[in-house]
Amino acid sequence: MGSLTNSEIPIVDCAIISDGEYSLSLKDSPEFKEFATSLGNGFCQMGLVYFINHGIEESIITDCFTASKAFFELPASLKAPYTRLDQAHLRHGYAPPRGDFKEQLALAGNKMYLQSAYPSETPQLFPAMTTFIGKATTLSKKILLALGLHFGLDDAEYLIKLHSDCFDDTGSRDSWADMKTRFYHAMTDDDLATIGPDHLRLPEHPDGDTLTFLVQDEAGGLEARNGAGVYIPVPHVPGALVVNAGLSLELWTGGRIPGVLHRVQLIKEKAKEIRQSLGYFLTANGDAECDILVEQKPGWKWSDRLPVPGKKLEGFYLKEIQIIKERHYDKNDGSRSAMRYNRI
Numbered sequence: 001m002g003s004l005t006n007s008e009i010p011i012v013d014c015a016i017i018s019d020g021e022y023s024l025s026l027k028d029s030p031e032f033k034e035f036a037t038s039l040g041n042g043f044c045q046m047g048l049v050y051f052i053n054h055g056i057e058e059s060i061i062t063d064c065f066t067a068s069k070a071f072f073e074l075p076a077s078l079k080a081p082y083t084r085l086d087q088a089h090l091r092h093g094y095a096p097p098r099g100d101f102k103e104q105l106a107l108a109g110n111k112m113y114l115q116s117a118y119p120s121e122t123p124q125l126f127p128a129m130t131t132f133i134g135k136a137t138t139l140s141k142k143i144l145l146a147l148g149l150h151f152g153l154d155d156a157e158y159l160i161k162l163h164s165d166c167f168d169d170t171g172s173r174d175s176w177a178d179m180k181t182r183f184y185h186a187m188t189d190d191d192l193a194t195i196g197p198d199h200l201r202l203p204e205h206p207d208g209d210t211l212t213f214l215v216q217d218e219a220g221g222l223e224a225r226n227g228a229g230v231y232i233p234v235p236h237v238p239g240a241l242v243v244n245a246g247l248s249l250e251l252w253t254g255g256r257i258p259g260v261l262h263r264v265q266l267i268k269e270k271a272k273e274i275r276q277s278l279g280y281f282l283t284a285n286g287d288a289e290c291d292i293l294v295e296q297k298p299g300w301k302w303s304d305r306l307p308v309p310g311k312k313l314e315g316f317y318l319k320e321i322q323i324i325k326e327r328h329y330d331k332n333d334g335s336r337s338a339m340r341y342n343r344i
Ligand SMILES: O=C(O)CCC(=O)C(=O)O
Pocket: 180, 182, 202, 207, 214, 215, 216, 222, 262, 264, 276, 277, 278, 279
């Protein structure tokens, strides 16, 4: 882990949960308790950690990147039919470039939608992404158990229950675990001449979900705001997953795990290279009750950018995306970040 020795980002070794199916009995093993402590403490630091030895093989990630690239390199006319329909389908479908040198394809984990979501021109995308989703789902179930244990919830599986739709494999539930593959263009000198000095490849934002598993390629550029409010680089680490907390987890943990702000910086030397990233977003059921489940972090206060305690989660995630969209695209030309979230 040489490239990380100077970083303040916690590294969580997932070796003991990397294999095998989920089981509640995991929580009785001393090794799992130890893991839960390192995971919980790691997340509480700044809401973002690296997972190593997580069991999602490099070949699965390579397959996702290769298949995604094949899709994004199709002519625009072939990609257009997959364009997401409207606000209600933000998590599902293709988003073409909007003068901002990037495009993305969102693939909701819901089995009911899978067939229509996956482009037939790149049949390799379906097995690659669903393999990643399958691995990430099993991993995230164990992570939620570990967090339940770490925070001493009466029911260690309570967080899992809030996400039961994601773990339902009958295809009958409207699961909100979804995958997003992003493709940042290699910029030309002409492109670079049109952007301002503080151009970001992806504007600052928190994620609205519970947890995001993120893989960025060697082009790097990811940055996250640490506990002192300073942006620090989150470098590409071969084989590691970046895992960040979203605003739902911030609410449930009373601010102990912050829904970390992050962004993708344009690294000048890398601007002429393609950048790819893959995100798996674990989001609670639409009917999950929002509540602060543990003693709040001293000094932390609820703010209206978080889900509302006592209400259902439904709609929150879409609202968050809407805010980002309005602030970045509708009022700007899509190339500059004007948004600053005011954190308490
Ligand atoms: O592209 C990246 O590395 C970051 C993606 C991200 O933050 C997101 O999709 O929410």
